Amino acid sequence: MQRDGATISLWQHNIPDYVSQTHSLPEITYDVLIVGGGITGISTGLLLQKAGKKCLIAEAATIGFGTTGGTTAHLNNFMDSPYSEIAKNFGEDNAQLVCTAANNAIGLIKKNIADYNINCDFSEQKGYLFSQGEKQDKELDEIYEASLKAGCHVIYSGSIPLPVTFRKAVLFENQAQFHSTKYLYGIAKAFEDAGGTLLQGCRITNVKDGESLEVTSDRGTIRAKALIYATHVPPGVNILHFRCAPYRSYAMAIKLANDNYPANLAYDMYDPYHYYRTQEVDGEKYLIAGGEDHKTGHVENTNMCFTKLESYLRGYFNIESIPFKWSSQYYQPVDGLPYIGHLPGNPSNVYVATGYGGNGITYSHVAARVLTDILVKGSSEYEKLFSPARVKPMAGFEDFIKESADVVAKLIGGLFPSPKMEELADMAHGEAKVVKYQGQSIALFKDEGGKVHAVNPACTHIDCQVSWNNAERSWDCPCHGSRFNGDGKMLTAPARKDLEKIELK
Numbered sequence: 001m002q003r004d005g006a007t008i009s010l011w012q013h014n015i016p017d018y019v020s021q022t023h024s025l026p027e028i029t030y031d032v033l034i035v036g037g038g039i040t041g042i043s044t045g046l047l048l049q050k051a052g053k054k055c056l057i058a059e060a061a062t063i064g065f066g067t068t069g070g071t072t073a074h075l076n077n078f079m080d081s082p083y084s085e086i087a088k089n090f091g092e093d094n095a096q097l098v099c100t101a102a103n104n105a106i107g108l109i110k111k112n113i114a115d116y117n118i119n120c121d122f123s124e125q126k127g128y129l130f131s132q133g134e135k136q137d138k139e140l141d142e143i144y145e146a147s148l149k150a151g152c153h154v155i156y157s158g159s160i161p162l163p164v165t166f167r168k169a170v171l172f173e174n175q176a177q178f179h180s181t182k183y184l185y186g187i188a189k190a191f192e193d194a195g196g197t198l199l200q201g202c203r204i205t206n207v208k209d210g211e212s213l214e215v216t217s218d219r220g221t222i223r224a225k226a227l228i229y230a231t232h233v234p235p236g237v238n239i240l241h242f243r244c245a246p247y248r249s250y251a252m253a254i255k256l257a258n259d260n261y262p263a264n265l266a267y268d269m270y271d272p273y274h275y276y277r278t279q280e281v282d283g284e285k286y287l288i289a290g291g292e293d294h295k296t297g298h299v300e301n302t303n304m305c306f307t308k309l310e311s312y313l314r315g316y317f318n319i320e321s322i323p324f325k326w327s328s329q330y331y332q333p334v335d336g337l338p339y340i341g342h343l344p345g346n347p348s349n350v351y352v353a354t355g356y357g358g359n360g361i362t363y364s365h366v367a368a369r370v371l372t373d374i375l376v377k378g379s380s381e382y383e384k385l386f387s388p389a390r391v392k393p394m395a396g397f398e399d400f401i402k403e404s405a406d407v408v409a410k411l412i413g414g415l416f417p418s419p420k421m422e423e424l425a426d427m428a429h430g431e432a433k434v435v436k437y438q439g440q441s442i443a444l445f446k447d448e449g450g451k452v453h454a455v456n457p458a459c460t461h462i463d464c465q466v467s468w469n470n471a472e473r474s475w476d477c478p479c480h481g482s483r484f485n486g487d488g489k490m491l492t493a494p495a496r497k498d499l500e501k502i503e504l505k
Contacts, residue, residue, distance in 0.1 A: 001181065002062050003069040004483060004491040005472030007326040010253040010281060010288065011181040012069055017062045018185055020198040025220045030056045030197075032375060033215060033224035035204050037063035039180065039361060040353050041230035042188050042198075043368040046112070049196040051376045056224065057196065058217060060203035063188055064181050066232055066492060070328030071361055072251050072290050074265055074277065075109065075176035076127060077102035077152060080358040081336030084139075084146035089335050092149055094385050098337070099150040101382050105365035106176055109183070118186030121280065122178040127265040128160045130169035136269040137168050144170050161262040162276060163316050175265050177277055180361065204235070205496060209347045226349040228371055233331050233481060234352050235493040237462060239344050243391050244331040244355045246297075246481025250305045250471075251290035253279075253324035256317055261285050274312065286323075289313055293358075296329060297478025302471035327471055329481060329492065332357050339388035340367045341374065351375075352388060417505065432468040432475075432486060441465065442502060443475060445486035454502035455488035461495040475499065 001012035032048055034041045037059030045055045077099055087095040113122050131140040147154045153173035160169050192198055208214040215222040233244060261278040268274050272293035279286055292305040306325050333355035343352040353367035373380035432445035434457050443457035457465045464479035474491060475484040483491040488499030
C-alpha cells in the first residue's frame, strides 16, 4: 500500500492499494465534493451519502496515502490538549462538549464496524496516563480534576500496564484501538455501495467560486454545490496555515522476546510524550510505541529520532526485533482544538477539517458528524466550538495571499552543468543535501542507482526552503509542512505544485 514516505507502517503490511469502483469522472453536478481520501474524507462522505447527498471523494493518490496510513490508531476521549487546557481556553461547558463529541465519535466508529461488518481488529481498552516527577504529579492532578468535570470516566490507579517506574497514574475508561487501514477500506466500500463516487489519482488544482463551484482537477472539471477539504491541512494559502504547526511523530511495531505484551493504552507526560499499545495483526502480536515528536523540517537527521526512540524503549522492554518503523505528520492548533467548518476567506460553501493534533482518528469522526449536520441540517451543536472563524485574519492578509499563493519558483536558466553538480553531490546513494552554486541554492538527491536529481529547494507554497528528511526520503517544508519526494513530486499539501526540476547537462 502506497503512502507519503519511504518507510512502511504496520497498517500497510500485506495490504494492497484500494481498488475503487469508479475509474473515470462522471459529468454530473455533485452535492458535495470531498477533497482527500483519508479517514476524515471517507467517514464524512459515508455519512453525507447516507443522508441523501450525492458525493464525490477525490483522492490525489490512493486512499490512506497520508496520515491515516501512518497513525498509531489510538481512539481516545481525552486529548493531547488536556481538559485542563481546554477548560482554561474555552470554558468548562465547552470542555464537556469536547468530551461528548469524542465519545460520540468512538460510538460512530463502533456503529460503522457493526453496520458494515468491518473486520478491523477493533477492541475497547483502558487508557493510562502516568507521571514521573513532582511537576508532572501536579499537572496530572489538574488533568484528573478537569477530565472528571468534562464527563470522562476517570479514576486514580495504583498500577500501569508497563514495566516503567511511575509516581501517579490515572485510568480513563472507554478508550479503544483498531487497524486503521482495514477500517478505512471497510467504510470506503460502504460509501461506494451507498452510491458514492470515489475517484483515486485525482488531484484538485483550482476552485472557481460560485453558487455551483467549478473545480479543476487533473482528471477533468468537477461541478459541486459544496466542497470539503479533508486533506489534513487545506491546500493553497489561508489563515489556518498560520494557526496550525506541522509536526512529525515516530512509531515502531516491535516483537518482544519474552512475549510479555502490555495490555491497554498508556502515555507518559514528557514533552514530547511516549505512547504505547499492543496490536495483533494476522496472528502476530506487536508492541506499538511512539514519540520523539518535532516540528516538520526542524531536525537535520530524522533517522536519529528512530535511534533515540529505540534506545529509550530498550531500557524497559526485551526487544527481539523491530519489523516496522515509520513516521507521520500531524498539525497542532494554536489554541488546542481543531478547526472544523467554513474555511475563512473562501465562499460560504467551502469547508475544512484540520488541526487535529495527535488525536486525528477521533477528531476525524467528530468532523464527519459536524460537517454532515451543517450540510444536511444547516447547523451543528459543535459548530461554534470548532469553527475556523474563531481565527481572524490579520490586516493585509488577503494581499499576502495574492502575492504568496502557489509560488512558481524559477531559477535563472534552470540549467546547470552536470559535471559540477556531480562534484557537489559527493554523497552516498540515498542521500541528499542543499548546496550553493553561483549564488543559487539547489537541492540534490542521489538515488540508489547513483543518479543525481536536482530541484529548486523553494517550496511552491510560500517560498520557504525545504529540508531533507532522511528517514522518509522526502523534502519537507519547515514552514507549513508541504512535502515532496526526492525528484520534487508533491506528496502532501498545502503546496499544490511540484518543486521546480533543474535540468543537468
